[in-house]
Amino acid sequence: MIYELMINNYPDSYWFQYDSTIVDLYEFLQCKKIQSNKPVVFKLEKKVSEKRLLSYDIYFSDGPEFISPRLANLLSNNQDFLHDVQLIDATITVNGCSYSGYKALNFLRLISCIDMNKSEYVPILDDYPDGPKNFYKMVLKENINEQFCMARSEESIGLIVISESLRQFFIKNKVKGIDLSTSCNQPIYGYSEV
Structure with missing residues (x-):
């Protein structure tokens, strides 16, 4: 997750x-x-x-x-x-x-982590449909086989994702300032590419 x-x-x-x-x-x-x-x-x-x-x-x-x-x-x-x-x-x-x-x-890591079939988006530039996207609803992939701790999303570089192991590390060490409860099964609404 x-x-x-x-x-x-x-x-x-x-x-x-x-x-x-x-x-x-x-x-x-x-x-x-x-x-x-x-x-x-x-x-x-x-x-x-x-x-x-x-x-x-x-x-x-x-x-x-x-x-x-x-x-x-x-x-x-x-x-x-x-x-x-x-x-x-x-x-x-x-x-x-x-x-x-x-x-x-x-x-330093860039991983594919957005489920584009379940997400809702439009290209930021009409003339560049494969370019950056404006997401209205973003759904993260449930099963990512790639091993990582923290990375940028390949589909939306402004999105930063963390692994379950890093999340547990943050919980154990009482890291303050981030929400550690949101899972990949909850869609993210109104998110735009940077």
Whole structure:
């Protein structure tokens, strides 16, 4: 069984802005290793409770997703995870203070995981019917034989999926910031390609 990487109880005020001057956002969509000598930067312009914000383990932005130092440490010895995801050094700025030790997620795996026969979609561009899709209803495949931990969807690169084993790892380690209950049998409505 596979699961969509979904937000859970994540306030709108916690969405970070990604500074693309070090690594362009487009590079994160290529599913290839990124070479960077400097940490990427995420900024939060809104005033928030730092204690509450920093208690999360997975963060969302207008660029790539990124993880806390705690989760990065937990995943640093997981070879299956590191085969699928490159961890890139990241710094965050909150309320004018900088914090290091965060890691941006660069997904290296691309898998076919959407059941196109059960999903409802239209091409974004009429002249390019095999190109990116605008999904009205997305249904994930129930049986995927490919072994993976975390990957981008081949059919919709904006969709990130996780395996059952990684989901169990997140549950065991009480990872905060994502919904770990949505299964592949529940359709996802109103999802668009990036």
